[in-house]
Amino acid sequence: MVWFLLSLAAAFLMATTAAYMKRFFSDVSPWEMAVIPFFYVTPFCIIALCFMEIPKLGSEFFPALSWVLPLTMVAIILHFRAIHMSPLSVTMPFLSFTPIFVILTGRLLLGETLSSSGIIGILLIVTGGYVLNLDSAKDGFSGPIRAIFKEPGSALMLLVAALYGLCSVGGKILIINSSPMFAAMSLFSAYGMLLTTILVGTGKASLRTITSRPALGFGVGLCIFMEIICHNIAISLVAAAYMVAIKRLAGIFSVLYGWLLFHEHGIRYRLIGTLIMTAGAVCIALWA
Template sequence: MTWFLFSICAAFLMASNSAYMKRFFSDVSPWEMSIIPYFYSMPMCAVGLFFIDIPDIGPAFFPALMWVLPLLMIAIVLHYRAIHMSPLSLTLPFLSFTPVFVLFTGDLILDEKISTPGIIGMMLVVAGGYVLNLDSAKSNLFGPIKAIFREPGSAIMLVVAALYGLCSAGGKVLILNSSPMFAAMVIFGLYGLLLTTILVAVGKASLRTILRKPLLGIGTGLIVYAEILFHNLAISMVAAAYMITIKRMSGIFSVFYGWILFKEHGIRYRFAGTVIMTIGAAVIALYG
């Protein structure tokens, strides 16, 4: 059950980093927020390459890297934009929609048919999204549905969930054509280098702002690096579907962070909704 513990650690670290960034870096722009964790973890990824075996690189590695990396950049930038503008407990749980989007992309691209358990899982995820916003219902039955799109962070995180679904397919190609640890060090090291260079060059981010809180920056860099390690160690031990299912528990951790650190309201609805969404994601990943 080592993979299970590693997956739980990855989920906890993902939620922890989102809470950490919202707590200590909410005064910077979403662009800079999306750079800082990976800028500070970039040297760790570079050093990490010296401590892992360099695998044989398969022919599909670099073609996959060419489209996965820019897509991942867009997804992570939007991820931090969502948590920058909206409550943590109303954003991170919507990543549970990722398996829903994977079902649809599998049907459209790979001609994989949606099974009955997959449909049940989707209904649970949608129901969880409804319950998550139940404190917005009042006397209006469609209040929670409208609240999803009225809360900009929630709507953006739905887009992020779709992008992460696409990235998961490309990430699998990268791992199959190298190794889990090598693929992680390369893609996140390049992410930190390229996105920092691009956003500073076009004036969307300031290097002075990025370097303004070095100790706190190193803290978030360590959290992200640890998440990368636990994620890839877990996924190398077990089927990706099992690992990703457990990692979706990050939504539950985010609700507790929202309650404890940011005094967010409607927590009982958000916790119940997140649990339902996580169960739905598990049903899709394991049986869909």
């Protein structure tokens, strides 16, 4: 049960990071919101690498890193842009679509085929996405479907889920060619430094703004660092599918944060929709 508790902790920390950033950094630009957590997690990752035994690196490690790193950068920037512009309870649950894209990329890159459980999972997630916006049903049967794309954060998070699906394939290659902890610390150390350099260098983010609230910054950095640790220890103890399925519960935690901290409306439908979507993600991850 250790893996389950760690996976649940990773889900909680993922949702907490989103709520933390929306609560304390919603006044900064989306670019700065994307860079702040990873600017402050970088020192934690570098220190961890200093005390870590470097594993033997496989031949595919650096080629995979060369495309996983920029893809992760785009995904995370869009992730924080989505939560910057829209309510947590209607954006974060759409990360439950990630397993669908994992199945699609798995079929494309690994020759995997869909099972009946996978199809059921897809239907559950689509149904959950409909229920999530059921408060738009007054606009007709197609109202909730149109609402997904009218709410910019929701549509953007769908794209993020697709990118995360690709990143998960690349992340698996990195782990196979090193170790779970080394792969994660290396990736996020490089990510934090590269993203900061690019956004500050191009004028998209201000270093003064990024460093203006160091206590709050290190708080979110520690939160992400703990998520990375929980994620990677859990995935080393059990099949990745089980871990990913439990981590999708981040959507439920985000709905609760949206209700309790930000007094977001329509929580009843969003919570029901999130539960259905999570059930679909679990169905895909465990049995597809």
